[in-house]
Amino acid sequence: VSPDDARGRGLAVVWADDEAGQYARMEELLDSGELDACVTMHYAFPIGVSTVGRVVTPGRGREMFIATTTGTSGTDRVENMVKNAVYGIAAAKACGVSRPSVGILNVDGARQVERALRKLDGNGYAVRFAESARADGGAVMRGNDLLMGVPDVMVCDTLTGNLLMKVFSSFTTGGDYEASGYGYGPGVGEGYGRIIMILSRASGAPVVAGAIRYAADLARGDLKGVAEAEFAAARRAGWPRPGEAAGQQATGRQAAVEQAAVEAEASRLVSAGIASPAAKVVTHEIPGVDILQLEDAVTALWAAAIYAESGMGCTGPIVMVAQEDTEAAMRVLRERGYL
Structure with a gap:
């Protein structure tokens, strides 16, 4: 649309010399309330x-x-x-x-x-x-x-x-x-x-x-x-204001802090050489564990003497346990912050 066409349609035309000038004028008009x-x-x-x-x-x-x-x-x-x-x-x-x-x-x-x-x-x-x-x-x-x-x-x-x-x-x-x-x-x-x-x-x-x-x-x-x-x-509800330090509020920033704690605990378990309990037939799938935490979640269950395996279901990552261990496994995963 040419400037003349715009005026003919009742539209205002604002002139600027270059692209930087266009953005500057745009911001001025927005801040003034004209736009x-x-x-x-x-x-x-x-x-x-x-x-x-x-x-x-x-x-x-x-x-x-x-x-x-x-x-x-x-x-x-x-x-x-x-x-x-x-x-x-x-x-x-x-x-x-x-x-x-x-x-x-x-x-x-x-x-x-x-x-x-x-x-x-x-x-x-x-x-x-x-x-x-x-x-x-x-x-x-x-x-x-x-x-x-x-x-x-x-x-x-x-x-x-x-x-x-x-x-x-x-x-x-x-x-x-x-x-x-x-x-x-x-x-x-x-x-x-x-x-x-x-x-x-x-x-x-x-x-x-x-x-x-x-x-x-x-x-x-x-x-x-x-x-x-x-x-x-x-x-x-706990979302931080701009500039607040990590961990001060229960939000995404705190979730990152909590995630670091989960990872530290996982590293401790790995360093401790946690061995797998005796293998069982695993038939129950527990979804909801983030893919980046999947193996750590399995290690946490091993540390609690619960046999578990990791897998990938059609909806995403899963932890697999025996049917009789489901309730205990869910409790451990929640306590450790994986669910």
Whole structure:
């Protein structure tokens, strides 16, 4: 659209000399309140701010928020994904989803993220966990759940989220033209007040239109106010404020501290030369242990004189024990922080 065409359609035109000037003017207009939101490409968000994408899932045509898709919420994987969950909830609520369901994509760290979110939920920050469409259920989502759009908010790390945005938006076009969805979404983070929506060079006209609509939804829904309310509620439940030291609050950061303690205990058991108890026929599967902790969990059971083996079921990693040892094994795994 040329400047003359824009004026003819009642659109304001703001001049800038170069790309840096464009971003500077954009920020000025946002901060002054003249603009409520904007859509752009390749914007450099500060650390702690990441974007919440919005897609239309192919299985059933449901909309789903992907938290997050660009930027970075921090420097620790588990803590980042816990933050991403809160960011996604805020974006969904600002778009009118009053009680968004939350699923955690089955990637590295998913079980630790689930434990951290359930701890927040138990401390008073309400999280409505989605249930996988698979027969075994649970809040950890698989590929089926992605395609069906089971949760309102799908939590993942940013690199995975970015890949998912590419797939959902351009799987019908061969990958070089994003033809559906709402783009990579707004940057969300504590203390961040701008609604800046991200597109890519491959975003086609339908996605640009979707991003503008998404921006309007967020502006009308007061994303900044909703996000700050979510952050305040999460802080009351133990989520750390920016700059707080590790371990001060029961959140993703504390989950990382607890994980370090689990790993230290596992190293101690290995150093102690824990031997396997007498082998048994193992027929009961215990899911829910993170893949990175699987062998350590087995060693912990051996130390408790419970024979166990590691395995990989169709839904992810499993610890296998004899049927009669199930209750004792579950108790040990919970006490040691593996479940």
